Amino acid sequence: PAAAAKKAHPVSPLAPAAFPDLPEIAGVDFAAAAAGVRYKGRTDVMLARLAPGTAIAGAFTRSSTRAACVLDAQAKLSPKDSTEGAAILVNSGNANAFTGAAGQASVDAIAKAVSEKLGLPAARVFTSSTGVIGEPLPHEKIVEALDGLSTTLDAKGITAAARAIMTTDTFPKGASATLQGEGGEIRISGIAKGSGMIAPDMA
């Protein structure tokens, strides 16, 4: 692998003019860091902390060769209410896919470290990895970055989070909606990454 990141590609000519101003969602805090998972000096890890009682739903690729973190997150979905907190930890640069037993070991190590750092069950830590396939994930770099991540969690950090999950993306992606509920406003804010290897088959 290259020792350093290649020069960034210019922004897609089809990109929106700017990243949208996403409404803050009460009960979610974000942090991002450069852990050096694949390239040095590039923000490549994001942590989202979710308030106790958060409901989690998910959809995942149906690929029969899906990565350990996908299988792990699938297994952690539950239709039951939880009073516990939750967290999402994402790294870019290495997909932790097709790495045999080492794949699940990395997922477990990250989930355990996040759970200890944030005081919530490992079963409520959802991880994702994106990047090259077939190289063991240097999860110790992510675990080391947790000190910094856990002390910089910020409700306003969603833009940095959207940037941290990028790989060959040329712009961070965000969208939001607000609606009137019974007795107050309900907000939705989302981020995404994706630019290549894109033909989702989700369920």
Next chain:
Amino acid sequence: TMLVYIFTDAKIAPALLQKMLSRQVDETFNCITVDSDTSTSDALILAATGKSPAAPITDMRSKVAKDFDAALKSVMLDLAKQVVRDGEGASKFIEIRVTGAADAQDAHRVAMAIANSPLVKTAIAGEDANWGRVVMAVGKSGAKADRDLLSIRFGDILVAEKGWRNPKYSEAETSAYMKNDDLVLSVDLGLGSASRTVWTCDLTHGYIDINADYRS
């Protein structure tokens, strides 16, 4: 790889949240393609913190549940389209509308066959309204189709119908349309009432540059 994280302050039970998410995936993220390759890592997490002052959403048939469902879909579709807009090397955003299919499965099959066709996508990169390649994609899709009932439009321009090139269509007008960044390609199969809209981008030299370099 596509990763998506959506956060809401709604108070809603996990089972209901999952039901809404699962229902919306098919018409949003499962309707996009950049390069026809499905990642081993695609994931979407939807988290509802319950911190909104609004009352809990408990009934799928309630107005607030329907409003929430619609708002969730709008966020998902917006993000899905942004992923296509960032397709590696993309210079055109293409909406493909298939109507008149025998059933919903066929409509999706035809739409994705067109959206995933390298020949359709390179033609569009070259600003060529190459409807012959669209006919090819429909034919190979495996869906029920009849050449003589098929019609193809680029934007509002009818370029082919009834098994022939539309004799009235203007090459100059069509070429001018193809210079737009955002394009609509419509195919009516003339068989039934099922429809599907999907989104893709063109396939350019830029895609090869990026992917030939990625691991070097």
